[in-house]
Amino acid sequence: MATLPALGSPEGAVQPCTMVIFGASGDLTHRMLLPALYNLALDGRLPARFAVVGFARTNWTNDEFREEARKAVEKYSRRSLDPAVWDGFAATLHYISGDYASDEAYDRLNEKLEVVKQAHGTEGNHLFYLAIPPGAFDDVVLQLGKGPHARTRDEDHGWSRVIIEKPFGEDLKSALELNALLHQVFREDDNYRIDHYLGKETVQNILVFRFGNGIMEPVWNRRYVDHVQMTVSESIGVERRGSYYDHSGALRDMMQNHMMQLLSLVAMEPPVTYDGRAVRNEKVKVL
Numbered sequence: 494m495a496t497l498p499a500l501g502s503p504e505g506a507v508q509p510c511t512m513v514i515f516g517a518s519g520d521l522t523h524r525m526l527l528p529a530l531y532n533l534a535l536d537g538r539l540p541a542r543f544a545v546v547g548f549a550r551t552n553w554t555n556d557e558f559r560e561e562a563r564k565a566v567e568k569y570s571r572r573s574l575d576p577a578v579w580d581g582f583a584a585t586l587h588y589i590s591g592d593y594a595s596d597e598a599y600d601r602l603n604e605k606l607e608v609v610k611q612a613h614g615t616e617g618n619h620l621f622y623l624a625i626p627p628g629a630f631d632d633v634v635l636q637l638g639k640g641p642h643a644r645t646r647d648e649d650h651g652w653s654r655v656i657i658e659k660p661f662g663e664d665l666k667s668a669l670e671l672n673a674l675l676h677q678v679f680r681e682d683d684n685y686r687i688d689h690y691l692g693k694e695t696v697q698n699i700l701v702f703r704f705g706n707g708i709m710e711p712v713w714n715r716r717y718v719d720h721v722q723m724t725v726s727e728s729i730g731v732e733r734r735g736s737y738y739d740h741s742g743a744l745r746d747m748m749q750n751h752m753m754q755l756l757s758l759v760a761m762e763p764p765v766t767y768d769g770r771a772v773r774n775e776k777v778k779v780l
């Protein structure tokens with residue numbers, strides 16, 4: 494089997510793991526996740542012991558999934574496909590089809606995860622990425638809760654983390670319900686509620702601009718700032734996402750997530766440290 498480039502950082506900085514992508518046949522997986530993973534592979538930033546298991550209802554074999562992944566990378570990656578790196582990366586990709594609510598499908602998934610763990614040496618660490626419409630979150634989380642990868646306390650057989658993209662619920666009640674469901678299966682520290690705006694360079698630069706800058710920080714307050722305007726200018730329109738917008742609405746799509754994050758970063762006090770918890774606590778104080 495071809496191998497990935499060696500991990501750039503010291504062994505242990507990025508732990509071995511299997512990433513399980515639910516909704517592996519979908520748009521987010523094709524446009525974002527697979528190209529992003531491939532670019533990490535190109536930079537030697539994936540753990541040397543790493544694998545991906547795609548899960549969705551679409552009936553593909555491993556080879557068909559790899560072919561789909563190749564097309565996705567060719568179409569959406571920032572950098573073009575390097576055949577030598579691709580071969581190593583493609584060998585880490587696996588696929589299993591099944592229904593999100595079916596016990597039988599999760600039996601097969603869990604068997605596959607065991608095989609992949611042995612083959613790639615991923616040590617029982619699992620990252621579950623819910624790249625599925627929110628209507629399917631409950632089924633997947635409940636099924637994971639029944640299986641061997643549920644973790645509600647520290648245990649010594651590998652970690653289980655879950656990533657959920659926006660939207661996290663569609664109002665306070667449904668967000669709290671989803672949170673409660675996740676807490677039945679995963680520890681709070683293992684829940685990653687992702688807002689992809691936070692990965693944008695311009696957004697990340699706000700913190701540096703404010704707190705790493707001896708000129709700006711002293712005048713960044715109500716004595717010198719008259720008002721703040723935020724402009725979110727998109728270069729594309731609704732395109733083919735009409736049914737999505739009809740359902741969610743622009744306010745839910747942008748405001749309570751992306752705009753609130755920007756607002757918090759602009760208005761928060763300096764965090765005590767730059768770890769996620771300290772930054773989040775300062776944001777919460779603003780809100």
Ligand code: NDP
Nearest residue numbers: 516518519520521549550551624625626627629658659660
């Ligand atoms: P898709 O509509 O492409 O759905 C992903 C996959 O989920 C599909 O390929 C399909 O796979 C399965 N699926 C579709 N509808 C259902 C359903 N009703 N019930 C169960 N499974 C279904 O979604 P995206 O990939 O665009 O988005 C995935 C998640 O990421 C969503 O929560 C979305 O809100 C979020 N997100 C997406 C972004 C993007 O750029 N696409 C940006 C930000 C957030 P199969 O039929 O093979 O099972």
